[in-house]
Amino acid sequence: MIRAIGLAGLLLILASAPAHAAATCTLSSTGVVFGAFSGSALTFSGTVTIHCTGSGTSNYNLKLSAGGSGTYSARRMSNGANNLTYNLYQDAAFSQIWGDGTGGTFFPSGQIKLSPPPSVDIIVPIYGSLPAQATPAPGTYSDSVVATLTCTSGGACTTTTTIPITASVQPSCTISATNLNFGNYARAQLDGLSTIQLNCANATTWNVGLNAGVFPGATVTTRSMAGPSAFQLNYSLFSNPARSINWGNTVGTDTVSGTGTGASQTLNVYGRIPAAQNVGPGSYVDTIVATITF
DSSP: OHHHHHHHHHHHHHHHGGGGOOEEEEEEEOOEEEEEOSSSOEEEEEEEEEEEEESEEEEEEEEEOOOTTSOSTTEEEEETTEEEEEEEESSTTSOSBBSSSSTTOBOOEEEEEESSSSEEEEEEEEEEEEOOOOOOSSEEEEEEEEEEEEEEESSOOOEEEEEEEEEEEOOOEEEEEOOOOOOOOOSSOEEEEEEEEEEEOTTOEEEEEEOOOSSTTOOSSSEEEEOGGGOEEEEEEESSTTSOSBOOSOTTTTSEEEEOOSSEEEEEEEEEEOSOOOOOSSOOBOOOOEEEEO
């Protein structure tokens, strides 16, 4: 009887041994690299990889921290005091913010199955969205989000990794202008107005210059429109409503300067045709090139 009891006890120990086996896991990520941001929306698709060895079966959760912003509703990349708003999602539709389950966030879960095979890689997609917004100051923007893997059964397999989030803002500007239509000239002084629209990245310094036009021999102080039968109609362009500051094309001398805000900015071009010019009837035209230097 003693021997029978000893054998039964030995069999019980051997049968229970596999239940103590568990997975040992590590995490890695491609990171989220949005690239160059110029105001328009960007998206990125990357991965988080769970690599596990061992034996047995474990259920897991994979959660993400809020990052430097401290909130899931608006994650932020930073460059000094400047920020870019973004977020991370667990679905390609960008509808489920990937977090830790709080604040309406979601996180993926699944099962790790080992033995066989002795190791396994689980690839979890991660989707990043950088929405359209005013372009901040040029530079490199970054954030760090911590991914945490925890096993909910089959032993402990807690591990973490840091997911770097990056985007860059390059010095950039766009410029456009409306036509300056003086209307009908009847030998009296005639004024007109045009507008220039520009959009430069926040904190980008810029200068806008106007060239002399296409009339032969014209200068930035003596511009002319060409008309019929070799007639010409002289005019001037100014940067102030009083029409006393000539607008030319030499940076630091007669251009208009400013600093970008990341949003659209408007400049007025004030035109004037002097009185008492003897010209024939017809249409008079010139073309001015506006150049932005930044």
